[in-house]
Amino acid sequence: MPENEASVVPFDGAHLSGVLALFAAEGWSYADDPERTCRALTAPGSTSVVALSGDSVVGVAHVLSDGEIQAFLAVLLVGEAHRRRGIGERLVREAFTRAGAQRMDLVSCVDSFYSRLGFRRVSAFRISRDELGPGRSDAE
Numbered sequence: 626m627p628e629n630e631a632s633v634v635p636f637d638g639a640h641l642s643g644v645l646a647l648f649a650a651e652g653w654s655y656a657d658d659p660e661r662t663c664r665a666l667t668a669p670g671s672t673s674v675v676a677l678s679g680d681s682v683v684g685v686a687h688v689l690s691d692g693e694i695q696a697f698l699a700v701l702l703v704g705e706a707h708r709r710r711g712i713g714e715r716l717v718r719e720a721f722t723r724a725g726a727q728r729m730d731l732v733s734c735v736d737s738f739y740s741r742l743g744f745r746r747v748s749a750f751r752i753s754r755d756e757l758g759p760g761r762s763d764a765e
């Protein structure tokens with residue numbers, strides 16, 4: 626199938642090995658534990674889509690959303706050999722539309738990609754559980 630005919634479809638378990646291969650190629654921790662990644666991609670409030678070229682998974686996007694107002698683009702990845710052919714843009718559009726929210730935030734590693742799509746720049750903060758330290762939490 627020509628690259629420009631890659632299809633974007635909802636993620637299901639049959640796509641897991643292809644998605645893990647994409648994560649592994651980037652060295653992302655999503656590749657470390659297949660079952661955890663499958664749970665993450667299908668967690669409540671998740672919209673996960675994959676780009677397929679023939680039977681091969683060539684891209685993945687994961688959006689977390691309340692389904693009404695707010696969404697967060699948690700994962701966007703296109704396999705290196707398939708980049709700059711519009712697949713990343715299609716994944717973002719499809720996942721955002723399917724998530725049903727009015728707006729979407731993200732933490733960017735590729736500013737020009739998101740700027741071109743029309744995202745506006747705002748300030749973002751990120752912390753890991755380890756970095757937050759023990760402190761006081763009623764949840765623990």
Ligand SMILES: CC(C)(COP(=O)(O)OP(=O)(O)OC[C@H]1O[C@@H](n2cnc3c(N)ncnc32)[C@H](O)[C@@H]1OP(=O)(O)O)[C@@H](O)C(=O)NCCC(=O)NCCS
Binds near residue numbers: 651712734
């Ligand atoms: C970012 C990423 C998803 C883009 O996917 P893609 O399929 O190549 O994106 P598209 O083809 O839809 O790109 C659309 C436009 O965005 C811009 N763009 C895309 N990647 C770019 C890059 N690396 N640098 C600068 N501009 C970029 C270009 O303007 C491009 O249009 P053009 O090819 O006509 O110039 C892909 O490069 C990727 O997976 N990178 C590694 C993982 C990553 O960084 N994910 C995002 C985490 S925030």
